[in-house]
Amino acid sequence: MTSVVSPEWVLKVEQLGKIFGSLSENGLALTGPDIGSSKDPVTGAIVAAWDVSFEVAAGEALGVVGESGSGKSTVMRCIAGDQSSSAGSVQIRTSPNEQIDVLSLTPSERRQLRIDKIAVVYQDPAEGLDLNVTAGGNIASPLTAAGWRNFSSIRSRASELLLRTEVPLNRMDDVVKSFSGGMKQRVQLAKALANRPPIVLLDEPTTGLDASVAAGVLDLIRGLLEEFGLAAVVVSHDFSVIEMLTNRCIVMNHGRVVESALTDQLLEDPHHPYSQKLVSAARA
């Protein structure tokens, strides 16, 4: 080993911004953490996220923390393509000679990206799954989208994934709406990993689950991130989730990044007033 090597990014977000409505001339200066609002007082436009930048390498998980309305999920949705963005760039690099400028893609190219490059796990299983379809059918959909045609190989890949995410195989042909919350999240994970994407975005993946169920899902996620060397972005307001899954984080407040730090440093030595408030509230 020679000098310190910075790990190569797989996902790079630069100055990403999302504004709802039209901003007044000084709209950016009139919003943000220092002002304590993300609403432009002149036009009423909302600066949901602005000037958000970070990089994530393979095998690394970045946490995005902040309270509800801070812009965490907006950032994730802009990366995933669930939402259009107003500014900035999102690049993904899955091999040395393949770099994709995500925001310049056409809608159909972006959908393609979601099949085998960027997977998303949502807090609400209804967003990531078709609840009226069976577990096996949900997993088959990204596989067929990726060109799988042989029924028995799709079945066997689906069982492999369900096995890995600890969903009993005898539930494979049951519709997902009959599943418990924790099990739905496991099916979402199985579906997300179907085509071995290099990047996974997790939006509050355990929020709303019972503590014991959440613990099991978290353990599973942690194992999957390690096993597949995924580049992950974990959006959560829950510091125990962040502490368990990530080693670096950014803190968002009123649409802006107020601090980026190593996770242990954020928890023990937060710098920004908002981070200090957030950490002390979580640790009290």
Added chain:
Amino acid sequence: MSHSTNAFDQVVLDVRNLRKQFVLHTIDSRIVEALNGVSLKVSAGEHVALAGTSGAGKSSLLKSIYRTYKPTSGEVFLKLDDDSFVDLISLTDSELATLRGTQIGYVSQFLRAQPRRSTFEIVTKAGIQRGMNSDTAKQAAAYSLQRLNLDEALWDVSASMLSGGEKQRVNLAAGTISPPRLLLLDEPVSALDPVNRESALELIGTLTDQGVAVLAVFHDIDAMERLASRVIVLRNGVVDYEGSPKETLERLEGVAR
């Protein structure tokens, strides 16, 4: 990792004028000074013990070097495998995260391992993170846990179910498996009974023979006397005085009496 004998007098850690202040925004932006300009060096194969009263800055210094605390100013140079030095303070978060896994170990008083993961897995993973292959890491983990007398019945038990002293031994085993270039120890044996403490101290003693640079905080003078090649006494966030264990500890005990 092999070290030539002359490598042992080589500086591994070079801390220069390190300052750390906390600005407590939640309490009227009060400023708390933890370190007021600490400078010290630790060489390969050297065990330096930090002494001083509570609040002198011992733990703050270890955390600032590891960057769990983000230093306010100063430099922390660490020697790398190619003999170049890097200032840990100036690294990006992801560069530092990489170095932590391979070059710098930190064993605190408390186990900070992931919950619901078995004892054996925690120690094995630490070895793999430092570049051991899976089989070697398993063997080394078993050796290390045996050496610290951790009952084999507890190896497949989740670490969160262990007692304080058992956790501390798991922590120590993980921190010392395939020892890193620099090891920071913060009261690593504080919860151990005399017998287990003995084997833990013995294990820590062997690290210096392997060329590890150790910077440690122990609350008991006996451990410092046995392990340290040098003692640095901190007071109010600066180095007060330093010297051989014998002279510094006599002076410390004199103050205590």
